[in-house]
Structure formats: structure tokens, C-alpha cells
Amino acid sequence: MSSRRQFLKYSAAFAASSTALSLSAQQFESPVGSVETVTKDEAFWQKIREQYDVQKEIINLEQGYWGKMANPVQQAFFDHTRRVNREMSWYARKHFSQDFHAAREAVADALKVKKEEVMLTRNATESFVDLITQFDDFSSGDEILWADIDYPAYQDMMAWLSADRKVKGTKINLPAYGDEQDYLEAYQQAFEQHPDIKLMLLTHVSNQHGLVMPVRKIAEMAKERGIYVICDCAQSWGLIDFTIDDLGVDWAIFNLHKWIGSPVGVGALYMRQGTLSAVRPFPGEDAGDSDVSNRIHLATSNFASFMTVPDALNFHNKIGGKNKEARLRYLWESWTRPLRDNTAIEIFGATSSTNASGMGGFRLAGKTSYEENAALQLQLEKEFGIFTVVRKGLSAGSNIRVTPQIFTPVAHMQKLAEAINKITG
Secondary structure, eight states: OHHHHHHHHHHHHHHHHHHHHHHHHHHOOOOOSOHHHHHTOHHHHHHHHTTSOOOOSSEEOBOOSSOOOOHHHHHHHHHHHHHHHHHTHHHHHHTHHHHHHHHHHHHHHHHTSOGGGEEEESOHHHHHHHHHHHBOOOOTTOEEEEETTSOHHHHHHHHHHHHHHTOEEEEEOOOSEEOHHHHHHHHHHHHHHOTTEEEEEEESBOTTTOOBOOHHHHHHHHHHTTOEEEEEETTTBTTBOOOHHHHTOSEEEEESTTTTOOOSSOEEEEEOTTOGGGBOOOTTSOOOSSOGGGGOOOOSOOHHHHHTHHHHHHHHHHHOHHHHHHHHHHHHHHHHGGGTTOTTEEEEEESSGGGOOSOEEEEETTOOSHHHHHHHHHHHHHHHOEEOEEEOOOTTOOEEEEBOOTTOOHHHHHHHHHHHHHHHO
């Protein structure tokens, strides 16, 4: 009887959840007005908050690991999962290809590129690994370049590539905070001091502290020198509103399960047509340079995750990419502005909204070690109910990363600022 009661309890809960998801999808209307107006329309963002199954027991400001699916997207994912589980190989062998190509087409349309230039993967790391391991245009004396703001695992992979291909690897240390010109000068200096660079990793938004890099201008300098650029957009697409042409890069890697809001397990690889010859096809795949799909071997993956991509993009577009970007930056300003005069802390990354995103970073002044920042992270969690995460990898030392989402109330950001002032007061 106990098992039966549990079954009925969970069945009722699931039915109620499904009904709630359906109702929230019906109640959501696209915003009306300018980006500036929508950004501060708290009634609208409260409606957006109602589109998510939000955590109530803690203020979660660590939304950068992966993105929460909105309720209607989650419902679509459940529906797709049930279909795959019901139809199994019948669906996979007879119908998945059509749905996968529809998802691929939706991503290409969103990035304003040709479908043949973008291929879905399981994550940005898969895209990155395939690019660097299949890169086939090194010559004796070539160098590769990366920076301390890059994703730590990618830094390690670039060091591996240097050793494996016997090319010189150069890592540059960028300012822990600065404006656009500071970073342009840093890359220009690197290019001038290392004229033999053949391949570089360039991060769009740093996962360390949310800094937005002037990718297009750096990419232009690189192209003038014949440098291949891999642009890491794993943390930027959906956090920042852009298309490939805005970046001016030939190769880029993406996660859709962060700020686009797809289920976990969806990434993408972009390669501009005409640039594929420098990267070999995946081992065993057909030859040819007309379609990026042969640079990836996807293997068996979560069918439902890919099926849900159009649903996630539809929800993202209904809010509006520019509205999301502006709102998230407004949330960043809501906690950083009250702390600008607090000399007991250091705010990392952007020094103004021009190169800021919704993500940010800070630490207590002079507290550079991972252990010191881990203690601060735990204090925020235990004493104030605010969850954040420690990031390490910057030459300047560790810091606390703060990452709200579009459903995060301004009040939560204000509570963070109040907590920091109390800790340092």
C-alpha cells in the first residue's frame, strides 16, 4: 500500500507540475517598448520569473554552470523524452534526422549563418577538442596563443597542443579589470612580440568574471597577421545578443545549455565556409570541405535535448536577446554600483557597462588565494543564504563569480551588496 500511495502522490505531483507548466506558457506575452523601458519593468520580469521553477530556499547567484530551462521548454523536453522512450529505435532511425536538421537550421538562422557552417555538438568543449586535435596547418616555427581569462580546461588543452605538435605555446596574462582599450593593447602587444602565431584562442565572455572582450577588433588584428582564431562563445550566446557577423570570426564554439536555455547536452561548432581545409574531418568521416558536419562525430546522444533546441530558441526570442542582455547587465550594475567606493573589495572584469555582461566577479582586497575566496564563498552561503562560486585561473588570483539569471530579482542583487558591505564593515 505504501508503494501505491507513493505512486499516486508522485503521479498527482507530476500532473500538477505539467498543468502549471502549461498555464505559465499561456500567460507569457512578449515585452512591448524600448529595451531601456523593458530593462527596468519589474512587473514584466516578475512574469518571466513565473516561467521558471525557481529555487526558494537560497539565493542562487551561480547560474553560470548551466542554464535553467523555462517551464514551457522543460515541458517540451519532457514530451520529447517520453516520445523517444516510447518509440526508441523506430524514432531514432526514421524520424530523428529530420528533427536534428530542424534544430541545426534553427541555430543557423539565429546566428545568421548557413546551415552548412554550423553543426550541433554535445557541448562547447567537444567542439573545441575537435578543432584543435584536427587542426592541420602547422609549420615549423609556428606558435599558438591563449590567455589567463580563457576557460581553465581550454588553457590546459592549448598547453597540450603545444607539446603534442611541438609548436611554441604562449600564454598572456590580461589585466584583472580594465576597459576595452586595455585589452586591445594587450593583444596588439602579444601579436607584435610573437609574429609567428598561427592559431589562437579568443574568449568572448570570460567564465572567470564575465568580462566581454572586443572580439571583432582583436580578430581583425589577428586576420591581418594570418592567425586562425577560435572564438569561445560557450558563456556568451544568450548572455550577449549577437550574430556571427558581429564577431567577425571564422571559427566559434558554443553552449546552448547555458544562456539559450536548452536542456543540458547541446553545443555547436561554427566554421565559415572556405576555412575548413585547415581542420581535418573527424577520423572516419567522409572527406570534403563544403559542410562542417564531417568535422564532428556526434555518436549516440540525448535525442530529446536536440529536439528541444527550437523550443528553447523560441522562448529566448520571445523575450528578446537584447532585452535579456540589457536586463542581465542591469542586474550586474545593481550589485556592483553600491560597492564601487568600498576599498575593502576588488571588483574584477569590466570597469564600466561598455564591456560588462550579467556576470561579475569580486574578492576581498588582497585575498588572492583559492582558500581565502572559498572561505568567503562559504560565509556568504552560511550567514546570508547567498550561493556563489570561486573561480581560479587568472594570473591575478582567485575571485568569487556572481551570476544572476533573467528570473533573478533586483532585491537579490541588493542583498548581495548589503552582505558584502556587512562583511567588510
